[in-house]
Amino acid sequence: NAENGVLSFRVKSESTRASKIEISGVKLDLDRAVAQGDIEVEVGGTALVQNADQASGTAFDGGKLAIGHKTFDSFDLTGSSIEVGEFDKNYVAKKAIATVVTPADGNARVGDVVFTVGKTTYTEAGVEQTMDVAPFIEASRTYLPVRYVAKSVGVEGSKILWDEATRQVTIIKDGQVAQLTIGSNILTLNGAKITMDTKAKV
Known part of the structure; x- marks a missing residue:
């Protein structure tokens, strides 16, 4: 049963052996009123935590x-x-299941940016720009050069950092820090780890 942001179910019987309950495929329906940061779920209920004076009888x-x-x-x-x-506490565990990323200045918008697979030029608000590498498709995924994507949304060149030793890209804008590591499918945003469905590559 799911109502008012709470997913609940009843445990009908007891056991001497620990059980595993797995909840998967969770989807969130959010609007812009949700604050920036992690969305956390709390696992609780009277089957897990209850004070004696709250129990009936x-x-x-x-x-x-x-x-x-x-x-x-x-x-x-x-x-x-x-x-x-x-x-x-009225819960036994807490875990982040999603992260909300909100632009610092609310309704800020950039002009249309168009990248074309196989071309080393892209347009930003109708103005053509040149790149040193072209976007490409591999395994049904489109790869774009991170530096030029970041620049197209207003990130200063000095805020796009490359560490050869760790093969890590760091992008900084308006207090937000995003990091990608070549060969990894983890995007780190302000310390929160977000799993991508493909790995970053050069």
Whole structure:
């Protein structure tokens, strides 16, 4: 059951052996109101974490928890106080499943940029520019030269860095740092790792 951003299901039986529950193929429907950064999911629920005074049918009464001769207020996930012996979170794991990248200046737009496979020229807002390498297609994927793509969206030449030792490209713009490594399918954006479906190459 999925409702209001929560995916839930019921565990119907117990087992003496640990089980594995895999959730895959997750798709997110987002709008521009979502803030920049990681989108994280929390894994919780009463099957995984629950304080005794939140469970039904317990001996605790009136929202109070008695330990020895002392009485403590019941645990409130929305409050700031955490009582003795109680869980301090309502989840057991948290993981980023997507990253939102928002332009620093909101509605900024660049002119049309057109790259053509096999040609060492491209047009930016109708003006022809020259490259030292042409885009190409391999294994049903179109490869574009990163330097010229970055320049076409306003990245300064001095902010496009190449490290021969690590074979890594670093692009810096408006506080954003993107990195690609030749031979790797991982794009790093502000420290967050994003998996591409093909590897960067020269």
